[in-house]
Amino acid sequence: MLLTNLEFLPDTKIIKHIGLVQGSSVRSKHVGRDIMSSFKNILGGELTAYTELLQDSREEAVSRMQAQAEAIGANAILNIRFSTSSIAAGAAEIYVYGSAVEIEIT
Amino acid sequence: MNLTLIVLLMLAAGYFIGKRSEKRHYQSIIVREKELSGLPAIASRMPPEDAMYQQHLVQGNIVVASDYFKSFLGELIKLFGGPVVPYEALLDRGRREALLRMKAAALEQQAQFVFNVKFETTTIGEGWLRSVEVLAYGTALSPKGSVNNATLV
């Protein structure tokens, strides 16, 4: 599955646009990590626990979007966009969406 | 003792009534998605160049409230970490409903496509009064005059 945030692919012909696909994931860290991070907030610096959390979340969201694209018979997703929203303190939602397309495979 | 009872009642009400209304909402979403599947919503910014189109900015939004049970469970899950399951359906419903409302607005313009579809998500309220707003927007393309060469499958 080809994933890109380009509008089109330079050398490849797009046969069909087959729909909007989306993936989302809401996750949180356990309270121990939250406590450690709150100490870190006094000193500043990278909150590795949350970097990891958002990255895991993003991976899951992308794989869910990919699962949707595969289910409707696409072989590429163009114009992918990410958005992050905080649904509750300490829990973040990653949302990703794009155009599922069928491209000519050479 | 009374407070515990109120909390239990609110949890039960949130669970049973919230579950039922979620089920109904999904039923209606699935039906309308099929009805509107002839109007493609596309994330791409490149519209077809084979015909003349009128452009309209269209949008659809919805604010979905979390129920007491969902918020309570969300807080509980946050103690342990991991996927916050109760909010998944809430956001999914919001996205799909916003998209459907955007499509309905596009249909009023006799649109054939909606291009450059984007989503915005905001949370409103604190604690158990939390709700999510989802906005879906895009550019609806309606054929100019009666000529239409674009292919609709």
Add this chain to the structure above:
Amino acid sequence: MVHYENRLPPEGINVSRKSAGRIFLKLLAVAVVLVVVLVVVTTVLGSTLAKYVPFRYETQLMDKLELPLRDAGILLDDPTQNVDVTQWLQSLVDELTPLLPVKDDMHFKANFSCREDFNAFATLGGQMVFNRGLLRVMPSENSVAMVVAHEMAHVVHRDPIAGLGGGLASMAALTLVTGINTQSSTVSSLLRGTGALTQRSFSRKMEYAADEAGLSAVAARYGHTNGADMLFRLLSGAMDNDGTSDAVALTRRRLEQFSSTHPLDDSRIAAIETLSSKNGWSMDGKLTPLPFNLRQWMSACD
């Protein structure tokens, strides 16, 4: 020419199929167990460490706090009033002191309060407070001596400072866990409530231990334990005689035992009987009457 269509993906990709109800029950049970464990560990840790605080620090702290607390009307009544009652209580304390396993640097101070609630308590620095509401219903000196010895035993066991240390430690731990990122006050108050219930089981243990040490001092002082269970008989009677039927009163008392700091009074009466027979203390004996002027002394409150 590119074709455009809108194929619908299947359900269930972005929404987990797990049952929310099941997750809820599981997490709730685990959370309650974890809070109980957390409170037990921090309370044991806090109270054990607190017992290492030298007794003289307790005394110094109370000396500093006494005046502000007295001014605020929180702690004790004016010691210059009710001198007679206070002196009598202090004489009981002095008689009981050699009969308890008191360490060298410990000392006790009896205080009398005009408050009408049925209560007595020991606090930091060997300070003990006895309310008028309790003394006015006591039938004999033996019964009062049991209450005094019980409170002194708390001091000997360092229960006030241990309770403070354990309470502070577990409160800090609970606040840390429930305060971070918790917006729903219901979840945090649920966890705090569980923590408070767990903590009370600690004070119940302390009560039984203080009963035991107090009883042995009373037995040594009077040669018998007659009248020692009066406190609990009065407590238990006070609950029975409020017009509710026996079944209702029993259920309510079971609930109260579960949530109360003090163990159910009937079980403490039974414990006193068991202890007396085990140690060969007679439960019959001549009761020492209360000072003739006690009621008159206490009327200084009015």
